[in-house]
Amino acid sequence: MSGMHAAVLRGPRDVRVEQRAQPSPGPGEAIVRVFASGLCGTDYRIWNGDRPVDYPRVMGHEFIGEVMAVGGDVSNVRPGQKVAVEPNYSCGHCPLCREGNRNLCLSRTAIGIDVDGGFAEQARLPARCCWPAPAAIDDDQLMLAEPLAVVVRAVGRGEARRGERAAVLGVGALGLLAIQLLKSRGLAVLAIGRTDRREGLARELGADEFTTTSSGHAPEAARSFSGREGVDLLVETAGTGAAVEQAVELVRPGGRLVLTGLPHEPSTVGFFGVVRRELTIIGSMIYQQEFPEAVRLLSAGVVKVDRLVTHRFPLERIQEAFAAHRSPESIKVTVVI
Ligand SMILES: [Zn+2]
Ligand SMILES: [Zn+2]
Structure with a gap:
Protein backbone atom coordinates (compact mmCIF):
# COMPACT_ATOMS: atom_id res chain seq x y z
CA MET A 1 0.00 0.00 0.00
CA SER A 2 1.48 3.34 -1.00
CA GLY A 3 -0.94 5.75 0.59
CA MET A 4 -4.04 6.12 2.68
CA HIS A 5 -7.14 8.24 2.89
CA ALA A 6 -7.63 10.84 5.58
CA ALA A 7 -10.28 13.46 6.30
CA VAL A 8 -8.28 16.67 6.40
CA LEU A 9 -9.65 19.83 8.02
CA ARG A 10 -8.29 22.75 5.99
CA GLY A 11 -10.24 25.49 7.77
CA PRO A 12 -13.54 25.94 9.63
CA ARG A 13 -16.16 23.55 8.18
CA ASP A 14 -13.79 22.67 5.34
CA VAL A 15 -13.05 18.97 5.61
CA ARG A 16 -11.87 16.99 2.59
CA VAL A 17 -11.00 13.36 2.15
CA GLU A 18 -7.52 13.31 0.66
CA GLN A 19 -4.81 10.85 -0.25
CA ARG A 20 -1.88 10.96 2.15
CA ALA A 21 1.45 9.21 2.36
CA GLN A 22 1.56 5.92 4.19
CA PRO A 23 2.95 6.67 7.67
CA SER A 24 5.86 4.68 9.00
CA PRO A 25 6.65 4.27 12.70
CA GLY A 26 9.60 5.94 14.37
CA PRO A 27 11.14 4.66 17.61
CA GLY A 28 8.47 4.16 20.28
CA GLU A 29 5.67 4.62 17.76
CA ALA A 30 2.89 2.46 16.34
CA ILE A 31 0.82 2.66 13.17
CA VAL A 32 -2.82 1.88 13.86
CA ARG A 33 -5.17 0.81 11.09
CA VAL A 34 -8.32 2.65 12.22
CA PHE A 35 -11.61 0.70 12.40
CA ALA A 36 -13.89 3.35 13.88
CA SER A 37 -13.54 6.87 15.18
CA GLY A 38 -16.17 8.56 17.34
CA LEU A 39 -17.14 12.19 17.19
CA CYS A 40 -17.85 14.40 20.19
CA GLY A 41 -18.53 18.02 21.11
CA THR A 42 -14.81 18.81 21.01
CA ASP A 43 -14.60 17.62 17.39
CA TYR A 44 -17.65 19.68 16.55
CA ARG A 45 -16.10 22.81 18.06
CA ILE A 46 -12.89 22.28 16.11
CA TRP A 47 -14.75 21.58 12.86
CA ASN A 48 -16.90 24.66 13.41
CA GLY A 49 -13.86 26.88 14.06
CA ASP A 50 -14.78 27.62 17.73
CA ARG A 51 -11.62 25.87 18.84
CA PRO A 52 -8.74 26.80 16.53
CA VAL A 53 -6.16 24.23 15.53
CA ASP A 54 -3.22 24.34 13.14
CA TYR A 55 -4.51 23.53 9.66
CA PRO A 56 -4.36 21.20 7.88
CA ARG A 57 -5.37 18.79 10.65
CA VAL A 58 -6.72 15.24 10.69
CA MET A 59 -9.14 15.25 13.63
CA GLY A 60 -10.51 12.27 15.53
CA HIS A 61 -9.52 11.35 19.09
CA GLU A 62 -11.96 8.58 20.03
CA PHE A 63 -10.66 5.75 17.91
CA ILE A 64 -9.82 2.10 17.86
CA GLY A 65 -8.21 -0.24 15.41
CA GLU A 66 -5.46 -2.77 14.92
CA VAL A 67 -1.74 -2.27 15.25
CA MET A 68 -0.19 -2.57 11.76
CA ALA A 69 3.44 -1.85 12.56
CA VAL A 70 5.62 -0.73 15.44
CA GLY A 71 8.96 1.07 15.55
CA GLY A 72 11.96 0.23 17.72
CA ASP A 73 11.70 0.15 21.52
CA VAL A 74 8.03 -0.89 21.54
CA SER A 75 7.07 -3.73 23.85
CA ASN A 76 3.51 -2.98 25.02
CA VAL A 77 1.82 -3.89 21.71
CA ARG A 78 2.59 -5.91 18.59
CA PRO A 79 1.20 -5.94 15.03
CA GLY A 80 -2.18 -7.64 14.74
CA GLN A 81 -3.40 -6.58 18.17
CA LYS A 82 -6.74 -4.86 18.53
CA VAL A 83 -6.33 -1.65 20.52
CA ALA A 84 -8.17 1.33 21.95
CA VAL A 85 -6.19 4.56 21.57
CA GLU A 86 -5.68 6.86 24.54
CA PRO A 87 -5.51 10.13 22.61
CA ASN A 88 -3.47 12.19 25.04
CA TYR A 89 0.17 11.98 25.99
CA SER A 90 2.16 14.16 28.32
CA CYS A 91 5.73 15.48 28.32
CA GLY A 92 6.80 13.06 31.04
CA HIS A 93 9.30 15.35 32.78
CA CYS A 94 7.53 18.45 34.13
CA PRO A 95 6.60 18.61 37.86
CA LEU A 96 2.98 17.68 37.08
CA CYS A 97 4.03 14.60 35.11
CA ARG A 98 6.57 13.58 37.74
CA GLU A 99 3.95 13.70 40.48
CA GLY A 100 1.60 11.54 38.40
CA ASN A 101 -0.72 14.29 37.14
CA ARG A 102 -0.05 13.60 33.49
CA ASN A 103 -3.62 14.58 32.50
CA LEU A 104 -2.83 18.08 33.80
CA CYS A 105 0.54 18.46 32.00
CA LEU A 106 0.69 21.89 30.37
CA SER A 107 2.63 20.38 27.46
CA ARG A 108 0.11 17.59 26.95
CA THR A 109 -0.41 16.56 23.33
CA ALA A 110 -3.93 15.69 22.21
CA ILE A 111 -4.08 13.34 19.23
CA GLY A 112 -6.65 14.58 16.69
CA ILE A 113 -6.29 18.15 18.00
CA ASP A 114 -2.59 19.04 18.35
CA VAL A 115 -1.39 16.28 16.01
CA ASP A 116 -3.16 14.19 13.38
CA GLY A 117 -5.71 11.67 14.61
CA GLY A 118 -8.20 8.99 13.75
CA PHE A 119 -10.42 10.29 10.94
CA ALA A 120 -8.09 8.43 8.59
CA GLU A 121 -7.35 4.92 7.46
CA GLN A 122 -4.14 4.93 9.48
CA ALA A 123 -2.73 6.89 12.39
CA ARG A 124 0.83 7.20 13.67
CA LEU A 125 1.13 7.69 17.41
CA PRO A 126 3.24 6.82 20.46
CA ALA A 127 2.83 3.10 21.12
CA ARG A 128 2.24 3.87 24.82
CA CYS A 129 -1.13 5.36 23.76
CA CYS A 130 -2.31 1.91 22.61
CA TRP A 131 -4.23 -0.29 25.07
CA PRO A 132 -4.69 -3.89 23.91
CA ALA A 133 -8.25 -5.24 23.89
CA PRO A 134 -9.66 -8.73 23.37
CA ALA A 135 -9.83 -9.59 19.64
CA ALA A 136 -13.48 -10.57 20.00
CA ILE A 137 -14.75 -7.23 21.34
CA ASP A 138 -17.22 -5.42 19.12
CA ASP A 139 -15.84 -2.27 17.45
CA ASP A 140 -18.66 -0.01 18.69
CA GLN A 141 -18.24 -1.36 22.20
CA LEU A 142 -14.48 -0.70 22.25
CA MET A 143 -14.88 2.72 20.66
CA LEU A 144 -16.55 4.03 23.79
CA ALA A 145 -13.33 3.42 25.76
CA GLU A 146 -12.29 7.08 25.56
CA PRO A 147 -15.50 8.63 26.93
CA SER A 284 -12.18 15.80 36.80
CA MET A 285 -10.09 16.23 33.65
CA ILE A 286 -10.09 13.42 31.08
CA TYR A 287 -8.16 10.45 32.55
CA GLN A 288 -4.89 9.55 34.16
CA GLN A 289 -4.64 5.78 34.69
CA GLU A 290 -8.24 4.88 33.82
CA PHE A 291 -7.96 3.64 30.23
CA PRO A 292 -7.26 -0.05 31.01
CA GLU A 293 -10.21 -0.10 33.43
CA ALA A 294 -12.48 1.34 30.72
CA VAL A 295 -11.35 -1.34 28.26
CA ARG A 296 -11.93 -4.00 30.92
CA LEU A 297 -15.47 -2.77 31.72
CA LEU A 298 -16.38 -2.76 28.03
CA SER A 299 -14.81 -6.18 27.40
CA ALA A 300 -16.69 -7.67 30.34
CA GLY A 301 -19.98 -6.13 29.17
CA VAL A 302 -20.45 -4.27 32.47
CA VAL A 303 -21.11 -1.15 30.41
CA LYS A 304 -23.21 -1.45 27.27
CA VAL A 305 -23.07 0.87 24.31
CA ASP A 306 -25.38 -0.59 21.66
CA ARG A 307 -28.04 2.03 22.34
CA LEU A 308 -25.46 4.82 22.49
CA VAL A 309 -24.04 4.58 18.98
CA THR A 310 -26.85 6.18 17.00
CA HIS A 311 -25.20 7.14 13.70
CA ARG A 312 -22.48 5.65 11.49
CA PHE A 313 -20.91 7.24 8.41
CA PRO A 314 -18.14 6.14 6.08
CA LEU A 315 -15.09 8.42 5.91
CA GLU A 316 -16.20 9.91 2.56
CA ARG A 317 -19.37 11.20 4.23
CA ILE A 318 -17.72 12.70 7.31
CA GLN A 319 -19.31 16.09 6.59
CA GLU A 320 -22.72 14.49 7.31
CA ALA A 321 -21.37 13.10 10.57
CA PHE A 322 -20.85 16.64 11.92
CA ALA A 323 -24.42 17.57 11.00
CA ALA A 324 -25.72 14.38 12.63
CA HIS A 325 -23.85 15.22 15.85
CA ARG A 326 -26.12 18.24 16.24
CA SER A 327 -29.37 16.37 15.69
CA PRO A 328 -31.41 15.84 18.86
CA GLU A 329 -31.59 12.06 18.31
CA SER A 330 -27.84 11.61 18.17
CA ILE A 331 -25.92 10.29 21.16
CA LYS A 332 -22.67 9.02 19.65
CA VAL A 333 -21.87 9.50 15.98
CA THR A 334 -19.07 7.41 14.54
CA VAL A 335 -17.04 7.35 11.38
CA VAL A 336 -16.50 3.77 10.30
CA ILE A 337 -13.30 3.37 8.34
ZN1 LIG B 1 -14.16 13.45 22.69
ZN1 LIG C 1 4.42 17.22 31.69
Whole structure:
Protein backbone atom coordinates (compact mmCIF):
# COMPACT_ATOMS: atom_id res chain seq x y z
CA MET A 1 0.00 0.00 0.00
CA SER A 2 1.48 3.34 -1.00
CA GLY A 3 -0.94 5.75 0.59
CA MET A 4 -4.04 6.12 2.68
CA HIS A 5 -7.14 8.24 2.89
CA ALA A 6 -7.63 10.84 5.58
CA ALA A 7 -10.28 13.46 6.30
CA VAL A 8 -8.28 16.67 6.40
CA LEU A 9 -9.65 19.83 8.02
CA ARG A 10 -8.29 22.75 5.99
CA GLY A 11 -10.24 25.49 7.77
CA PRO A 12 -13.54 25.94 9.63
CA ARG A 13 -16.16 23.55 8.18
CA ASP A 14 -13.79 22.67 5.34
CA VAL A 15 -13.05 18.97 5.61
CA ARG A 16 -11.87 16.99 2.59
CA VAL A 17 -11.00 13.36 2.15
CA GLU A 18 -7.52 13.31 0.66
CA GLN A 19 -4.81 10.85 -0.25
CA ARG A 20 -1.88 10.96 2.15
CA ALA A 21 1.45 9.21 2.36
CA GLN A 22 1.56 5.92 4.19
CA PRO A 23 2.95 6.67 7.67
CA SER A 24 5.86 4.68 9.00
CA PRO A 25 6.65 4.27 12.70
CA GLY A 26 9.60 5.94 14.37
CA PRO A 27 11.14 4.66 17.61
CA GLY A 28 8.47 4.16 20.28
CA GLU A 29 5.67 4.62 17.76
CA ALA A 30 2.89 2.46 16.34
CA ILE A 31 0.82 2.66 13.17
CA VAL A 32 -2.82 1.88 13.86
CA ARG A 33 -5.17 0.81 11.09
CA VAL A 34 -8.32 2.65 12.22
CA PHE A 35 -11.61 0.70 12.40
CA ALA A 36 -13.89 3.35 13.88
CA SER A 37 -13.54 6.87 15.18
CA GLY A 38 -16.17 8.56 17.34
CA LEU A 39 -17.14 12.19 17.19
CA CYS A 40 -17.85 14.40 20.19
CA GLY A 41 -18.53 18.02 21.11
CA THR A 42 -14.81 18.81 21.01
CA ASP A 43 -14.60 17.62 17.39
CA TYR A 44 -17.65 19.68 16.55
CA ARG A 45 -16.10 22.81 18.06
CA ILE A 46 -12.89 22.28 16.11
CA TRP A 47 -14.75 21.58 12.86
CA ASN A 48 -16.90 24.66 13.41
CA GLY A 49 -13.86 26.88 14.06
CA ASP A 50 -14.78 27.62 17.73
CA ARG A 51 -11.62 25.87 18.84
CA PRO A 52 -8.74 26.80 16.53
CA VAL A 53 -6.16 24.23 15.53
CA ASP A 54 -3.22 24.34 13.14
CA TYR A 55 -4.51 23.53 9.66
CA PRO A 56 -4.36 21.20 7.88
CA ARG A 57 -5.37 18.79 10.65
CA VAL A 58 -6.72 15.24 10.69
CA MET A 59 -9.14 15.25 13.63
CA GLY A 60 -10.51 12.27 15.53
CA HIS A 61 -9.52 11.35 19.09
CA GLU A 62 -11.96 8.58 20.03
CA PHE A 63 -10.66 5.75 17.91
CA ILE A 64 -9.82 2.10 17.86
CA GLY A 65 -8.21 -0.24 15.41
CA GLU A 66 -5.46 -2.77 14.92
CA VAL A 67 -1.74 -2.27 15.25
CA MET A 68 -0.19 -2.57 11.76
CA ALA A 69 3.44 -1.85 12.56
CA VAL A 70 5.62 -0.73 15.44
CA GLY A 71 8.96 1.07 15.55
CA GLY A 72 11.96 0.23 17.72
CA ASP A 73 11.70 0.15 21.52
CA VAL A 74 8.03 -0.89 21.54
CA SER A 75 7.07 -3.73 23.85
CA ASN A 76 3.51 -2.98 25.02
CA VAL A 77 1.82 -3.89 21.71
CA ARG A 78 2.59 -5.91 18.59
CA PRO A 79 1.20 -5.94 15.03
CA GLY A 80 -2.18 -7.64 14.74
CA GLN A 81 -3.40 -6.58 18.17
CA LYS A 82 -6.74 -4.86 18.53
CA VAL A 83 -6.33 -1.65 20.52
CA ALA A 84 -8.17 1.33 21.95
CA VAL A 85 -6.19 4.56 21.57
CA GLU A 86 -5.68 6.86 24.54
CA PRO A 87 -5.51 10.13 22.61
CA ASN A 88 -3.47 12.19 25.04
CA TYR A 89 0.17 11.98 25.99
CA SER A 90 2.16 14.16 28.32
CA CYS A 91 5.73 15.48 28.32
CA GLY A 92 6.80 13.06 31.04
CA HIS A 93 9.30 15.35 32.78
CA CYS A 94 7.53 18.45 34.13
CA PRO A 95 6.60 18.61 37.86
CA LEU A 96 2.98 17.68 37.08
CA CYS A 97 4.03 14.60 35.11
CA ARG A 98 6.57 13.58 37.74
CA GLU A 99 3.95 13.70 40.48
CA GLY A 100 1.60 11.54 38.40
CA ASN A 101 -0.72 14.29 37.14
CA ARG A 102 -0.05 13.60 33.49
CA ASN A 103 -3.62 14.58 32.50
CA LEU A 104 -2.83 18.08 33.80
CA CYS A 105 0.54 18.46 32.00
CA LEU A 106 0.69 21.89 30.37
CA SER A 107 2.63 20.38 27.46
CA ARG A 108 0.11 17.59 26.95
CA THR A 109 -0.41 16.56 23.33
CA ALA A 110 -3.93 15.69 22.21
CA ILE A 111 -4.08 13.34 19.23
CA GLY A 112 -6.65 14.58 16.69
CA ILE A 113 -6.29 18.15 18.00
CA ASP A 114 -2.59 19.04 18.35
CA VAL A 115 -1.39 16.28 16.01
CA ASP A 116 -3.16 14.19 13.38
CA GLY A 117 -5.71 11.67 14.61
CA GLY A 118 -8.20 8.99 13.75
CA PHE A 119 -10.42 10.29 10.94
CA ALA A 120 -8.09 8.43 8.59
CA GLU A 121 -7.35 4.92 7.46
CA GLN A 122 -4.14 4.93 9.48
CA ALA A 123 -2.73 6.89 12.39
CA ARG A 124 0.83 7.20 13.67
CA LEU A 125 1.13 7.69 17.41
CA PRO A 126 3.24 6.82 20.46
CA ALA A 127 2.83 3.10 21.12
CA ARG A 128 2.24 3.87 24.82
CA CYS A 129 -1.13 5.36 23.76
CA CYS A 130 -2.31 1.91 22.61
CA TRP A 131 -4.23 -0.29 25.07
CA PRO A 132 -4.69 -3.89 23.91
CA ALA A 133 -8.25 -5.24 23.89
CA PRO A 134 -9.66 -8.73 23.37
CA ALA A 135 -9.83 -9.59 19.64
CA ALA A 136 -13.48 -10.57 20.00
CA ILE A 137 -14.75 -7.23 21.34
CA ASP A 138 -17.22 -5.42 19.12
CA ASP A 139 -15.84 -2.27 17.45
CA ASP A 140 -18.66 -0.01 18.69
CA GLN A 141 -18.24 -1.36 22.20
CA LEU A 142 -14.48 -0.70 22.25
CA MET A 143 -14.88 2.72 20.66
CA LEU A 144 -16.55 4.03 23.79
CA ALA A 145 -13.33 3.42 25.76
CA GLU A 146 -12.29 7.08 25.56
CA PRO A 147 -15.50 8.63 26.93
CA LEU A 148 -15.82 5.77 29.43
CA ALA A 149 -12.29 6.48 30.72
CA VAL A 150 -13.47 10.06 31.39
CA VAL A 151 -16.39 8.67 33.39
CA VAL A 152 -14.28 6.12 35.29
CA ARG A 153 -12.07 8.97 36.47
CA ALA A 154 -15.04 11.18 37.42
CA VAL A 155 -16.67 8.42 39.46
CA GLY A 156 -13.33 7.61 41.06
CA ARG A 157 -12.68 11.27 41.90
CA GLY A 158 -16.14 11.39 43.48
CA GLU A 159 -15.26 8.40 45.71
CA ALA A 160 -18.57 6.73 44.88
CA ARG A 161 -19.52 4.28 47.60
CA ARG A 162 -21.89 1.32 47.45
CA GLY A 163 -25.30 2.16 48.87
CA GLU A 164 -25.08 5.88 48.22
CA ARG A 165 -27.70 7.91 46.36
CA ALA A 166 -26.19 9.57 43.29
CA ALA A 167 -27.41 11.85 40.54
CA VAL A 168 -26.11 12.15 37.01
CA LEU A 169 -26.72 15.50 35.39
CA GLY A 170 -26.81 15.27 31.59
CA VAL A 171 -27.89 12.22 29.60
CA GLY A 172 -25.58 12.43 26.60
CA ALA A 173 -22.94 9.77 25.98
CA LEU A 174 -20.99 10.60 29.17
CA GLY A 175 -24.10 10.70 31.34
CA LEU A 176 -25.47 7.42 29.98
CA LEU A 177 -22.10 5.78 30.66
CA ALA A 178 -21.98 7.30 34.16
CA ILE A 179 -25.42 5.89 35.02
CA GLN A 180 -24.22 2.38 34.14
CA LEU A 181 -20.92 2.70 35.99
CA LEU A 182 -22.52 4.03 39.18
CA LYS A 183 -25.13 1.24 39.11
CA SER A 184 -22.38 -1.36 38.67
CA ARG A 185 -20.71 0.10 41.78
CA GLY A 186 -23.89 -0.38 43.81
CA LEU A 187 -25.25 3.17 43.97
CA ALA A 188 -28.84 4.22 43.34
CA VAL A 189 -29.01 6.70 40.45
CA LEU A 190 -31.26 9.63 39.66
CA ALA A 191 -30.76 10.67 36.03
CA ILE A 192 -31.42 14.28 35.10
CA GLY A 193 -31.92 15.37 31.52
CA ARG A 194 -32.69 18.76 30.07
CA THR A 195 -35.91 17.30 28.65
CA ASP A 196 -37.60 13.93 29.10
CA ARG A 197 -36.56 12.70 25.63
CA ARG A 198 -34.09 10.17 27.04
CA GLU A 199 -36.05 9.05 30.08
CA GLY A 200 -36.78 5.60 28.64
CA LEU A 201 -33.17 5.00 27.63
CA ALA A 202 -31.76 6.25 30.95
CA ARG A 203 -34.06 3.87 32.83
CA GLU A 204 -33.22 1.01 30.49
CA LEU A 205 -29.53 1.56 31.27
CA GLY A 206 -30.21 1.39 34.99
CA ALA A 207 -31.40 4.78 36.23
CA ASP A 208 -33.77 4.28 39.18
CA GLU A 209 -35.47 7.64 38.72
CA PHE A 210 -35.53 10.40 36.13
CA THR A 211 -36.26 14.09 36.22
CA THR A 212 -35.57 17.13 34.07
CA THR A 213 -33.94 20.48 34.72
CA SER A 214 -36.56 22.19 32.54
CA SER A 215 -39.38 21.08 34.87
CA GLY A 216 -37.98 23.18 37.73
CA HIS A 217 -38.60 20.20 40.01
CA ALA A 218 -35.08 18.75 40.03
CA PRO A 219 -34.21 19.89 43.60
CA GLU A 220 -37.46 18.41 44.89
CA ALA A 221 -36.80 15.19 42.92
CA ALA A 222 -33.27 14.97 44.41
CA ARG A 223 -34.74 15.33 47.91
CA SER A 224 -37.43 12.71 47.45
CA PHE A 225 -35.01 10.33 45.70
CA SER A 226 -32.46 10.58 48.49
CA GLY A 227 -35.04 10.67 51.28
CA ARG A 228 -33.12 13.60 52.75
CA GLU A 229 -31.71 17.03 51.80
CA GLY A 230 -30.23 15.94 48.47
CA VAL A 231 -28.02 13.29 46.89
CA ASP A 232 -24.67 12.19 48.33
CA LEU A 233 -22.84 12.49 45.03
CA LEU A 234 -23.58 14.24 41.77
CA VAL A 235 -21.71 13.68 38.51
CA GLU A 236 -22.08 16.63 36.14
CA THR A 237 -21.64 15.68 32.47
CA ALA A 238 -23.64 18.37 30.64
CA GLY A 239 -20.74 20.81 30.54
CA THR A 240 -22.72 24.03 30.73
CA GLY A 241 -22.52 26.82 33.27
CA ALA A 242 -26.26 26.55 33.88
CA ALA A 243 -25.92 22.86 34.70
CA VAL A 244 -23.26 23.58 37.33
CA GLU A 245 -25.49 26.26 38.88
CA GLN A 246 -28.31 23.73 39.14
CA ALA A 247 -26.03 20.93 40.35
CA VAL A 248 -25.17 22.71 43.61
CA GLU A 249 -28.89 22.76 44.49
CA LEU A 250 -29.22 18.98 44.26
CA VAL A 251 -26.52 17.79 46.65
CA ARG A 252 -27.04 17.32 50.39
CA PRO A 253 -24.99 19.29 52.91
CA GLY A 254 -21.58 17.62 53.10
CA GLY A 255 -22.10 16.02 49.66
CA ARG A 256 -19.79 15.88 46.63
CA LEU A 257 -20.11 17.21 43.11
CA VAL A 258 -17.82 16.02 40.34
CA LEU A 259 -17.62 18.21 37.26
CA THR A 260 -16.41 16.49 34.13
CA GLY A 261 -18.18 18.45 31.40
CA LEU A 262 -16.18 21.52 30.35
CA PRO A 263 -18.35 24.66 30.50
CA HIS A 264 -17.02 27.19 28.01
CA GLU A 265 -19.09 30.09 29.27
CA PRO A 266 -18.89 31.91 32.60
CA SER A 267 -21.52 31.10 35.20
CA THR A 268 -22.76 32.37 38.52
CA VAL A 269 -22.61 29.46 40.92
CA GLY A 270 -24.33 30.10 44.24
CA PHE A 271 -21.22 29.93 46.41
CA PHE A 272 -23.19 30.96 49.50
CA GLY A 273 -24.76 27.51 49.43
CA VAL A 274 -21.43 25.83 48.71
CA VAL A 275 -19.95 27.27 51.90
CA ARG A 276 -23.08 27.03 54.01
CA ARG A 277 -23.59 23.37 53.09
CA GLU A 278 -19.88 22.45 52.93
CA LEU A 279 -20.12 21.02 49.45
CA THR A 280 -17.04 19.49 47.89
CA ILE A 281 -16.70 20.49 44.24
CA ILE A 282 -14.25 18.29 42.36
CA GLY A 283 -12.94 18.89 38.84
CA SER A 284 -12.18 15.80 36.80
CA MET A 285 -10.09 16.23 33.65
CA ILE A 286 -10.09 13.42 31.08
CA TYR A 287 -8.16 10.45 32.55
CA GLN A 288 -4.89 9.55 34.16
CA GLN A 289 -4.64 5.78 34.69
CA GLU A 290 -8.24 4.88 33.82
CA PHE A 291 -7.96 3.64 30.23
CA PRO A 292 -7.26 -0.05 31.01
CA GLU A 293 -10.21 -0.10 33.43
CA ALA A 294 -12.48 1.34 30.72
CA VAL A 295 -11.35 -1.34 28.26
CA ARG A 296 -11.93 -4.00 30.92
CA LEU A 297 -15.47 -2.77 31.72
CA LEU A 298 -16.38 -2.76 28.03
CA SER A 299 -14.81 -6.18 27.40
CA ALA A 300 -16.69 -7.67 30.34
CA GLY A 301 -19.98 -6.13 29.17
CA VAL A 302 -20.45 -4.27 32.47
CA VAL A 303 -21.11 -1.15 30.41
CA LYS A 304 -23.21 -1.45 27.27
CA VAL A 305 -23.07 0.87 24.31
CA ASP A 306 -25.38 -0.59 21.66
CA ARG A 307 -28.04 2.03 22.34
CA LEU A 308 -25.46 4.82 22.49
CA VAL A 309 -24.04 4.58 18.98
CA THR A 310 -26.85 6.18 17.00
CA HIS A 311 -25.20 7.14 13.70
CA ARG A 312 -22.48 5.65 11.49
CA PHE A 313 -20.91 7.24 8.41
CA PRO A 314 -18.14 6.14 6.08
CA LEU A 315 -15.09 8.42 5.91
CA GLU A 316 -16.20 9.91 2.56
CA ARG A 317 -19.37 11.20 4.23
CA ILE A 318 -17.72 12.70 7.31
CA GLN A 319 -19.31 16.09 6.59
CA GLU A 320 -22.72 14.49 7.31
CA ALA A 321 -21.37 13.10 10.57
CA PHE A 322 -20.85 16.64 11.92
CA ALA A 323 -24.42 17.57 11.00
CA ALA A 324 -25.72 14.38 12.63
CA HIS A 325 -23.85 15.22 15.85
CA ARG A 326 -26.12 18.24 16.24
CA SER A 327 -29.37 16.37 15.69
CA PRO A 328 -31.41 15.84 18.86
CA GLU A 329 -31.59 12.06 18.31
CA SER A 330 -27.84 11.61 18.17
CA ILE A 331 -25.92 10.29 21.16
CA LYS A 332 -22.67 9.02 19.65
CA VAL A 333 -21.87 9.50 15.98
CA THR A 334 -19.07 7.41 14.54
CA VAL A 335 -17.04 7.35 11.38
CA VAL A 336 -16.50 3.77 10.30
CA ILE A 337 -13.30 3.37 8.34
ZN1 LIG B 1 -14.16 13.45 22.69
ZN1 LIG C 1 4.42 17.22 31.69
